[in-house]
Amino acid sequence: MVMTNETGVADEYRSLNAALSSVLVRVEEEAWTNDSPCTGWKAVDVLRHLIATQRHFLEERGIPLHEELRVDNDPVAAWAQHSAGVQDLLEDPKVADKEYEGFFGPARVGESMLRFYGFDMVVHRWDIARAAGFDERFTSDEMDMLEGAIAGFGESLYGKGICERPLEVPDDADRQTRILAKLGRKADFTH
16 A cells, blocks of 8 residues: 555545445434544544644655644544645645655554555544444455554554454454554444
8 A cells, every 4th residue: 555646645545535434424412422442532532633743744854734623522524634735735745755764663654644644544534433333344455454564663563552462263254343443442342
């Protein structure tokens, strides 16, 4: 999934956003305050995290976004405004291909938006769906991406404030259940 702008960073972000947005629009207003699988976070907190971390990453690279909407007032509108702004930025090769020194070495803004923040968009899409009381399935491509990211992140995935330690699952657990367990999540989470 690591790409340059010429090979589809903007398209990949658009696809990740479409899948996430399809979940967000289904969340009932009262469900935004339901507990999520992320310890101590409500569904709205998960969405606030997605927006805040993407904004912070871009702003640290000298790429400012528009004024942020308050997530609590209208979570879906806040995400729509935020993701449209990010989408516009990633359409520009000067932004997507901008190089910087990352945690794992030299990197490009677009690649990082997919590798780290795209990963978050997929995982937290499931978290928000589960908090809202409905099941969300990963696609085969998403599971490939998640497995690759989990292996690549190694022990740093389990640092403070990231993911809980992996959980035990039965040998016959399906692929999504095994992935979620590696992310410290129970596939049968209920709020």
